[in-house]
Amino acid sequence: MQQDQKTVYLETMGCQMNVLDSELVLGQLRALGYNPIEDMARADVVLINTCSVREHAEQKVLSRLGALKKPKQAKRDMVIGVIGCMAERDPDGIFSKMPHVDLVCGPGELNKVPALIEDIQAGRHRAIALAQSLSRKSTPLQRALEYDSVEALDLAREPAPGENVLQSYIRVQRGCDKFCTFCVVPFTRGPERSRPASHIIDEAKMLADRGAKEITLLGQTVNSYVSQDDAREVRFAELLERVSAVPGIERVRFVTNYPGDFTDDILAVMRDIPQVCEYLHIPAQSGSDAVLKRMRRQYSAAQYVELIDRAREYVPGIAIASDFIVGFCGETEADHEATLKLIERCRFKNIFVFKYSPRPGTVAHKREADDVAEDVKRWRNMELLSLQEGIASSITQRLIGSTVEVLVEGFSKAALKAQEAEQTRGEEVGWRRSDQLVGRTRTDQIVVFPGPPDSIGSFAAVRITAATALTLHGTLVKTCSAEEEVRTVPSIARSLPVLGGV
Numbered sequence: 001m002q003q004d005q006k007t008v009y010l011e012t013m014g015c016q017m018n019v020l021d022s023e024l025v026l027g028q029l030r031a032l033g034y035n036p037i038e039d040m041a042r043a044d045v046v047l048i049n050t051c052s053v054r055e056h057a058e059q060k061v062l063s064r065l066g067a068l069k070k071p072k073q074a075k076r077d078m079v080i081g082v083i084g085c086m087a088e089r090d091p092d093g094i095f096s097k098m099p100h101v102d103l104v105c106g107p108g109e110l111n112k113v114p115a116l117i118e119d120i121q122a123g124r125h126r127a128i129a130l131a132q133s134l135s136r137k138s139t140p141l142q143r144a145l146e147y148d149s150v151e152a153l154d155l156a157r158e159p160a161p162g163e164n165v166l167q168s169y170i171r172v173q174r175g176c177d178k179f180c181t182f183c184v185v186p187f188t189r190g191p192e193r194s195r196p197a198s199h200i201i202d203e204a205k206m207l208a209d210r211g212a213k214e215i216t217l218l219g220q221t222v223n224s225y226v227s228q229d230d231a232r233e234v235r236f237a238e239l240l241e242r243v244s245a246v247p248g249i250e251r252v253r254f255v256t257n258y259p260g261d262f263t264d265d266i267l268a269v270m271r272d273i274p275q276v277c278e279y280l281h282i283p284a285q286s287g288s289d290a291v292l293k294r295m296r297r298q299y300s301a302a303q304y305v306e307l308i309d310r311a312r313e314y315v316p317g318i319a320i321a322s323d324f325i326v327g328f329c330g331e332t333e334a335d336h337e338a339t340l341k342l343i344e345r346c347r348f349k350n351i352f353v354f355k356y357s358p359r360p361g362t363v364a365h366k367r368e369a370d371d372v373a374e375d376v377k378r379w380r381n382m383e384l385l386s387l388q389e390g391i392a393s394s395i396t397q398r399l400i401g402s403t404v405e406v407l408v409e410g411f412s413k414a415a416l417k418a419q420e421a422e423q424t425r426g427e428e429v430g431w432r433r434s435d436q437l438v439g440r441t442r443t444d445q446i447v448v449f450p451g452p453p454d455s456i457g458s459f460a461a462v463r464i465t466a467a468t469a470l471t472l473h474g475t476l477v478k479t480c481s482a483e484e485e486v487r488t489v490p491s492i493a494r495s496l497p498v499l500g501g502v
């Protein structure tokens, strides 16, 4: 790095949408000559991309910002910025608690980050950009113009030379119109807007040209995607087909889904198009109709279960993951039992469980009492996780002896740790055949196995020899070189025992 090169440190908290936003902001700054570094205290610009979904996530941001007070005193011209959902939700709170913060920018205005940094460096005090401009009160024309401006962020995407794009995200939708009573997203990310299909396909082609093999389409309610293409409506099932047809893309995933909007044409595409993986993340949030109603989720527990059954009928071997909130306002023991029953019935591959915490601005925060005691929330959380652990174990145990298709992502955590220790001891790091690699099956199971480092980025067939609830262990059967064309491996996998599911 040249001595006078500007540096940026960007830390990301929260969901995949934030991961993608950070990548795009970093791309913009790189184009302006910024070099990303890992030492926050030495950076010219420090950005924290924040999450507001839970109180705990915001506390983490504040503690990170607190840790920046001293570095800022030592380096007065350092620019500290808070971007993302927390910036949108509580700009005044951030400035009053953390006066050393210079920049606050909501997720709908991230294309303005470089200009805001320039303003600050030019001597102005503090810069702020919030997506009130994208509010639901804007006129359609205002919205269209403003949307074009934020769309520019995705359109300008330019991976850095050598950047690992093997598994890439593409945004297909912004915002959400569901207004679940516990959720802050419709306020921080604005109304639901689908990106034009042609932009998404162009982005997939660009990523495939740079080496992407797996694409994950992102949206808050991705299955409700709908856009106009030459005055014709494009719905999510068609978008999935079109992305799958991009040469070089071997796997397509999508997160996350809203159960109430899920239609069978998407299941049919999952069944018929080999590139679309047999994996569905579809948050249930609760198994109790009374709680679902108070959450303003627009489906019942029975409708949710019926959808899961239908998904399994259409796509044999599909793995299904879900989210749950425990201790939502007024949740009784009977409601909790109903959630346990639903989990037992649906037999998920994995679940994410969150203890309810009221978020300012939401309907639940305004109108409902947060009346489930913290220790009860903790207990219910544990109960759900321990039930799920048994289910996940029984699913992974059944895979022992089978051979699965794995996209090799890199070295396992243990291998990386061992390599780091070797480096610290000053030993030469030699890649041994016993180095553990890690990859993922089509059903999103993590597989650890010893293999040659040059298989990273390729598909491999791995025979499963052992399993825990969350990880499969195995031995390499074969890797697929670039010449061998990866499509041969999926055909092996499709004749194998069902992955995930029951």
Ligand code: SF4
Residues within 6 Å of the ligand: 176, 177, 178, 179, 180, 183, 184, 185, 186, 220, 221, 258
């Ligand atoms: S569907 Fe509900 S939980 Fe999901 S982002 Fe929209 S409001 Fe939030």
